[in-house]
Every structure is written in structure tokens, then in C-alpha cells.
Amino acid sequence: MTNSHRPVPTPPRPTDPGRELRRSVATVCLSGTLGDKLAAAAAAGFDGIELFENDLVVSAWSPAEVRARCADLGLTVELYQPFRDFEAVPADLLRANLTRAEHKFDVLADLGADTLLVCSSVAPAAVDDDALAAEQLRLLADRAAARGIRIAYEALAWGRHVSTWDHAWRIVDRADHPALGICLDSFHVLSREVDPAGIAGIPPGKIFFLQLADAPHLRMDVLQWSRHHRLFPGQGAFDLAGFVRLVLSAGYAGPLSLEVFNDVFRQSDPARTAVDAMRSLVHLEDGLHQAERPDLRFRRLPAAPGLTGYAFTEFAVDGRSGPVLQDVLRGLGFTHTGQHRSKPVQLWEQGDCRVVLNSAVTRPQASGTAAISAFALTTADPHRGVDRAGALHAPVLPRRRGPAEAELAAVAAPDGTSVFLAEPDDGWRADFLPTGNEVAGEAGLVGTDHLGLTQPFDHFDEAGLFYRSVLGLRRLGTEEYAAPFGLMRSRGFTDPDRTVRLALTVAVLRRGDWAPSVADPQHVAFGTDDIFGTAAALDRLGADTLKISDNYYADLVARFGLDEETVARLRRYGILYDRDPGGGELLHLYTPVYGGRIFFEVLQRRAGYDGFGDANAPVRMAAHRHQRLAET
Amino acid sequence: MTNSHRPVPTPPRPTDPGRELRRSVATVCLSGTLGDKLAAAAAAGFDGIELFENDLVVSAWSPAEVRARCADLGLTVELYQPFRDFEAVPADLLRANLTRAEHKFDVLADLGADTLLVCSSVAPAAVDDDALAAEQLRLLADRAAARGIRIAYEALAWGRHVSTWDHAWRIVDRADHPALGICLDSFHVLSREVDPAGIAGIPPGKIFFLQLADAPHLRMDVLQWSRHHRLFPGQGAFDLAGFVRLVLSAGYAGPLSLEVFNDVFRQSDPARTAVDAMRSLVHLEDGLHQAERPDLRFRRLPAAPGLTGYAFTEFAVDGRSGPVLQDVLRGLGFTHTGQHRSKPVQLWEQGDCRVVLNSAVTRPQASGTAAISAFALTTADPHRGVDRAGALHAPVLPRRRGPAEAELAAVAAPDGTSVFLAEPDDGWRADFLPTGNEVAGEAGLVGTDHLGLTQPFDHFDEAGLFYRSVLGLRRLGTEEYAAPFGLMRSRGFTDPDRTVRLALTVAVLRRGDWAPSVADPQHVAFGTDDIFGTAAALDRLGADTLKISDNYYADLVARFGLDEETVARLRRYGILYDRDPGGGELLHLYTPVYGGRIFFEVLQRRAGYDGFGDANAPVRMAAHRHQRLAET
Known part of the structure; x- marks a missing residue:
């Protein structure tokens, strides 16, 4: 690596002290025609x-x-891409490629764009000759410079001869032309084994462009991985903040530009996707402030709310589903403790478990059904949480939209669920008049362990990023399993103190007509410290728990080597069992599905079990299906 | 390999001379609960x-x-599977595994099943020791034999130490126990590099079970490939008939059993999937008769119909869409030549192109729309074709359901389109009275080149097998491309003489709400021998052809190096261009979309171009979207 580079004069790139990084999105990230994409990016x-x-x-x-059109919308065309299969070719092909490039220079000129991305060749005609590649790229840069255009050379991870960032950089370094630099794409860099640390040593001004994409770890062909499974930063497994800090330490001051090829985003509403994309950049930038760049000003977010637990879960009910859920709650040992002063809204409680039945929610759902319309989390500073949500482009809901009239800060999650943030002082209870009802019989439920929310197919990754960024939750594992009506994906989230857990699930493929409605339920899981005691109490209270197949218990014996007596107790109460590799155990039972898509879970975690019992989800889904068939 | 094996006495497997092979399907192939699956398999x-x-x-x-339940339905439980991670383990784990196995033997006994599949271990505890694996499998077989059960040992392609069929066979051979044999799975065998030819040398009676799955060639991790992308025989790229003949030459006489893990089948109507599965086996068996097995009787199909071309394409129209299509056909140079004797059905013709507009079809579609309701192909023996279709479990339609009263043999394709088979004598025209209309102005269209039929998401592979097996079509290439509203997959089919072509398309992911209706159109492509002459004629006739973006032509110059004059002629008429690696050229133009989802294509193939111009499909789709936006 040399340090002999001249400064880059073509075109001038002002670096105002303290300026903010520009935010850019590639049109490939968004669905629709160019008009749809530009409108979404601008909005x-x-x-x-x-x-x-x-x-x-x-x-x-x-x-x-x-x-x-871009000018009208306040958008700049930061990059035109890609120009393919240019370098390291025989002379006749070089001539043809230069002619081809001149056509593209015309396009850039008309667009008012000044940077053309050239990606490393995948063509059979290309030879493995860095000197030749450098010479030809220099020629291209010379022609580009004459048009006021820069060439950003990028190593595709599947390039024929050039497939790593450091190889691309050696060629650019060798070509040594002011209008030639490199383009770094986080996917191409982080999907390969080559250590990115050396990026920090690239001389200032030679990184012309930075493309950002996250991705899950997948064992698959890198080209397919790249073209179908990229995600926005924070939705995958890559350390994007660390990567961007490296690039910034090399003096980069150009845009942070998202380039995400994703099969779902390609067919989702681009306006939604663009907001998701922007949220990912805002969240990413919040993690960049440690970068030593006095010339840049990094926008910061209000700190994530420190969560201390679930305050309540609210169900939207109507005249038919409301009484059904009241019966169910009574059977689970809940007591109707509060009645809203002015609205048809009930509060039900047991231990630290609180459920609100709200007949006043105007949410589109079929008659006779119930749905989780909201949940409330406790935090010392709800307003900071909502400020953070707003900064992350989350829809902040008007105050006083809660079940109680007390002021509750709220934001809408991607699936439309309202997320309330409440102070731990229970101030929200002020608007409930105590019913004075005696506690009839409790079942030992101590608190809300988690919510299980099946997500709309298009918004699963968006939802994950929403909960991570807005609430500061961390990702637990992701499981995929075969369920009776197709493959399911489940991803857990929790706060650092494990006071709030969420399980988001989604069908791996968008469901078709065949899948019955019970395939996409929602549920609330309550914790107990004594699952057998609770199960016995539920029995006494007449709770309707889900009948689990005897085959499941026969298999349990073979699978875990549990003793017959334990298995007999589990079977008696329809309790399911899971064990993690560390010896942690989950014992849990379910209710049937009520109001179309709601069920409850009761669980006990032992010895640090940290999951959601996904291995048992197909058993539960089949049992719910049997229940439904028995009803009809 | 030894030949010292004793015959297999446990349990007796009768091999009646001339008996048929049994047909079996794994429950994993089908969606739903076990009840759904059994009902579908039996039906x-x-x-x-x-x-x-x-x-x-x-x-x-x-x-x-x-x-x-199985007995009621006439089904046998041919195999219980899988038993995992058994062999080549330390003594304490062996004890636990044997206990685990005894539990499963109990299950098999209750099921009345006699064969347990044991797949090669993926467990870290397993050691790479064939002698130990053989010894432990022998022990397992001994215990199984005491219960009247056989052990079928299978090499998973991703097994920890045993991942190929020949390795599994060496261990089974070494164990030398009459109740231990191997299970061959075509996926595990054909997805690996190991030559399957040696399978023919496995001694009679030692192949205990045969699992069949096809698959497309994919560059991906073999486990993911196996668990998500298997297909029924004839839907993928494997030579299943050749594979089964090998297995038969080793004396196998057990069931042909489909084991297909497929993400789409997992969430599709199991009744449909089971018929698709059965069709694949019937078609496969038709290719087995060369096997030298006098003890077996292979069921044969009537020969595929020899196709000679398209007789006509029928559109279902109504009072609004009918006149629209009449205008369009007139603009394309068609003449209304025939009127049905008794029904509101019109025949339109030009050259060898024939279109029927049928207002009497009772097909569910929105008011004002049009759809391809049927197409007719000519063949010397329509009845043989329909007999073949029936044998392939295709829904044979009642005669006289055609637009004409003349007898037309017909079968329903997976998307509901009626496929008529007509004799080449044009007998079907007898029911049309000549209108006597003068030919107003023709445009040089010579015949129907192909139909483009967008398939329902769940039925794309089913449709491909339907057309291959029922009509004897061959598969041309499969293309995937990024279109404005998501990824698309396109697969071409044709008869050996290239007289009939079909292009089936499908969204790679099931579409959601965002995609506009123009994303799933149907079309008819007519051929011309002079695209420019035809285009000029269409111009004179006032045909409405699709406006193609100038950017497309600018890119064409850069991409193909066409001369400016040619590009100017293409641009003038909105003609798109494609070239294949062999120098074959496609020149084609489109109409707008009419009646909701119908458009027409006019094309000229040059120098043996054999594709469908898929590279231009996104251009067409964007243009159709622009058309739609301009209308609204």
C-alpha cells in the first residue's frame, strides 16, 4: 500500500467540519417502478x-x-450501478467495453450523477492479471475524469479473479488515478473470511462509496445469499457499526448507502420498506459516535428505555368475544378487579399478571373475535422512550389512546399493536374503579413471561428491528420448525434484565388458502413458580386446557429419558416439556384458541431455560387444529 | 462385497410373479394433520x-x-421414520439408544409396521469406525428381529461419518444380519458425486426400502437443498427412472415411496399434492418397463399424443370485455370468420392463428375481465391423449364442453384451464357458421407461437409435471428474474417438433397485497416471419402496441452493440430484442393489458432462438404498470 496518492480533485467533495453523513438507499431495496421507489425514499x-x-x-x-424528479423530491443520485465485466480483458474486448462505458457516462451526465460503480468481472474473458486490470481501470478512470465522473471499483464476493476488498484495493492502488477509488460493500466484505481491519489503512479519499447490508448467517452459495437474503443493518448477524467505524477511520465522508437485495422487500409496499430502511440507518448511526472524526457530526438517539416488566396486555373484544375471555380468565384464576370510569373496559388481575379487556377499541377484526390490541411496558422514563421511537421513525400515537384516560406514551408496532410505555407507579390504574370483587381462586400465576405475536409476512424483519431499536431489546435465538401447515420461523427478544420477552413468529413462506386460521394465533404466556401446583389449581377452577396427544408423552420418554412417573404427571395436566443443552427446562401448558386467534400459555422456566419451547409448537398447533375440527 | 447373505426371513415378503410395485408416499410430503394426510394419500x-x-x-x-384408520382407507404403514443417531457410539450411549429403540419398536408393533428407518448419525458422539457401526447395527437388528421388525439403514448426504450409499452398504454388508438392510433415497444418492452404478451389485433382498425424490440442480448446502427443495419425480433435474432401474436390477421389489420435503407442498392443499405425487409415480413407472424383472408387471401409459400445433385459444369474455377484445383482434389483423350456431361464441382468424371469444363460459372472474379459459392442440389421436391424461389422474372433462358442439376431448390443467385435443381435420369448426366477413387487413401473423400462463403459486411444479406427463412436452430452460413487483420464475415447455410451446410463470414468493394485478397476466404470442412488416401493418390497422421506454433502447445499444439504425427501427415500433449465446435472435412487441389480465405478443424468432425473451419481461411489466397508472 502506498501513500503517494494525490488528493482527489474530480469532482470536488466538500467536507464541511461537523457535517452529517448523508443517507442513501439503493433503488433495488424497494419494490415497484422507479416512481414508486423515489417517492418512498423521499418520504x-x-x-x-x-x-x-x-x-x-x-x-x-x-x-x-x-x-x-429527484431534484423535486430533494434526492441526489449518489451512484449509478452496476457496470459489469470491464477489466482485465483482451484489447478488442477492452475497446468494446470502453464504448459501452461511454454510453453509461452519457447516462450519468443526464442524471447529474458523478460516480459509476464498476464491479469486479465475472466474465470468462477476464484474465487473472492485476497489472492489466489496473492499467485498464486507469484508462477507464481517465475517460471518466474527462466527463467529471469517478469510478468506484468493487470486489464482488463471487468475482472471477477479484473477490475480496483487499485485492480490489491493491488494483486501485496500483492504478493510482484520482478518479479511481474503491467501493466497499459490507456484504461482500463480511461474507468473506478476509479480515476487514486493514480497511482503516486505506488512504483518505480513496474509498469512493460505502454500501451497507446486513445478512443472517446462512450456509449457502454466497451469490444466492447475497441476492436473496440481505437485510437492513440490525436485522441480520453482521457487526455493521464496527464495519462502518473502520471505514470512517479511513477518512470516508460519503453517504451511508443501503444496498439490500431481499426477496420479501422486493414485493412489499416500498413506503413501508423505506421507513424500515431509514430506521436501520438512524439506529446504526447512533452506534458510530465513538468514531474519531471531528469533521463529522453523528446524530444520537435518546437512550433506550430501561424496561422493568409488563404492566398489562390489552385485548380488543366485542360483545361475543368479551364474555368468552372473561370466562377464560376466571378459569385461569384471574379476578375482575377494575372497571374503567367511562368506557367498556375491564381490568383483570392475578399476581403481577394484568389483562385489560377493551370493548371500545375500533380495530378492524371479524365479529366475535379477539386480538391483542396493545401491551404496556413499565419504564422509568416513558417520554424518553417515545422520543426515541419518534426519532426512529416509529408512528407515535396520540396520547390518551390507552385503555385508561391516564397519560400513556404509545407507539405503533409494525403489526399495528400499540406499545404503551408506563411509569412503574401504576398511575395508569387511576382510571379504573375498583370492583371490590373478591379474589375467587388464584392459580399461582406470578407475571407475564412473554407475548407471542405472529407477524404479517412482509413485516417480520421490520418488526424485529422495531423492537430492537425502539425498545432496546436484544435478540435471542431464531428457530425454524415444520408445523402442520408449513414451516414457521420464531425469533425471541428480551431486555438485558430479562424482564420483558417477546416471541415473534412468521410463516417462512407467505401462507396460501389451505392453512386454517389457527395457524397464525397470538398468545400471552404467564409464568408460575410451580407448574404442577398451578395445573392442579387450574383443574379445580375448571380451566379448559389443551389436550395433548398421548403420542407426545410416549415420545418424551424415548427422547429425554424422563422417568415414567414424571411423564405421567405431565400427561395428566397436558404439560409439555423441553430441555436445553445447558440443562435448563421448560414446563408449559396451553389453553385452546378463543375468539378466533387467541390462546394463553402457562409456563415455568427452570435452571435458566431461556427459550420459548419452539420444539413443542407443532404439537400445540396440531392440538389447536384438532380442537377446531372437534368444534365444527 | 460378499454374496454370503442368507435370504431374509423376517418378515416374509412375498414376491408374486408378475405383481405390481406398491406405491407409497411419506407423510412429510403433505400438509395438515395426520388425518388430512391419510385421507389425501388414500384418495x-x-x-x-x-x-x-x-x-x-x-x-x-x-x-x-x-x-x-389406515386399514379403513386401504393404506399400509410401509415404513416408520426416522430413528436418528444410533450407531458407532460409546457403550453407555449405546444402552440408552437401544432403550430408545425399544420404545420405537413398541410404536411399530402398535402401528402394524415392520420396517424402521435408521439414518446415519449426525451426532458428535458418533465415531468414525465402520466395525463398531456394523456391530451396533447388528445388535439393533437382532433386537428388532425378535419383534418381527426390520432395520433399513440409510446414509444421509450430510451424515457425520457415513454420507454415501456405498459406505452405508459396506456397513450393512459387514453386519450381515437378515433383519438389517439398506434404505436408498434417490436424493441422498444423486445429490452426491458417488456413482450409483454399483447399486446394481447389491445382493437381492438387501435393499429394504426405496425413497424417491427429485430436485432441481441448486448450488447450496446439501442439507438445506434436501429439506426445502425436493420435488416429485419429473419435476426436477434427476434421472429417477435410471436410478430406479438400477435399484430394480438389484432385485428390489418393495414399494416406490415418495419422500419429498418441499416448502410449498408443506403449505398446499394435501388432496392436490397427493394427486400430483401419484401422477409423478405413474409417469415414472411408465419409464421402468425396460427393467429386466420378469417377476414384476410395470403399468404402462398410452403413448403421449403427437402434437402438431395450436388449433385455437379460447378467451372467456363478457359483455364488457368481449367488445374490447374484438377491437383488439381487429387491430391485430384478425377477422371475425365464424359464429357459433347456438351460443354467443365467435371465431376470429388470421393465417394459422385462431382465437375464440366465448361469452358462455361460466368461469368465476370479475365483471368486465377476460381470461384464457381453454386452448386446443391438434393431434392425430385425441382419445388416446385423453386416456393417457385419465391414467395420469388428470381431471378429464365431460365431452362437448368445448366452445364448439363438435366432440372435443378435454382435460383440466392445474390452473383450471381446459386443454382440448382436436383432430387436425378442423372438425371442431363444423359448429361455426361462416360469417362471410371480408378479410379487412391482415398483419402477417402466421400462427400461435406460445401461450404465457401465470400459474397459481401452489401449483407451478404440479403444472410443469402435468404438461410434461399428460402432453409429453419437454422442458426448456428455467429463468429467474427480478421484476418490478418481485422475483419471477419462468419455465418453458415444448413438444419434440417445436409445434407447441408453453411458458409457465410464477412469483418466486407468493405475492402479497402490494403487487398490482398486472403482475400476473396471461398472454398469447403470435408468430410472424417479418416483424417489421407486421409492425408497420399493425400501425396502419391502428393496433395499440405497448410503449417501451427510450432507456431500454439506449441500453440495447450498449448491451448488444446493435447499430443505431436497427435500434431506431426497433424503437419506432416498440419492438424488444434478445439474443441467445448461439446467435439466435428474438424480436417481439406487446399490446397493453386488456380485460384485467390479458395481453398479446407478436414475435419473430431468428436463427433458432428457442427462449421466450424473459430478459425483457421486466421491461414489459414496468410498461404495463405505466399503462395502468396512466389509465387511472
């Missing part, structure tokens, strides 16, 4: 876009019209 | 099932109840 607050060639090619707008 | 005509353990574990039916 979500992006400063610029990467224009993917195909989006221009199929567009009815000329490049000049695209430029004008 | 489709299977003789037996492989019972996947989880399907039993989650079932409300005890093993004895499953046995009774």
Missing part, C-alpha cells in the same frame, strides 16, 4: 439514492426526467 | 405411507388408531 427522509441500472432501463422517465 | 390411490415420526407425535390418534 422516508433519505438524502439520495443509488440508481440500479435496470430500474432506469424499465422506467418511462428519461435520465433527465429522473434527475428533475 | 389419490396410494397403497401405503411412510409415517414420519413427528406426524404421529402431534397426532391425537394413538398408533393403534392410526393402524385402524
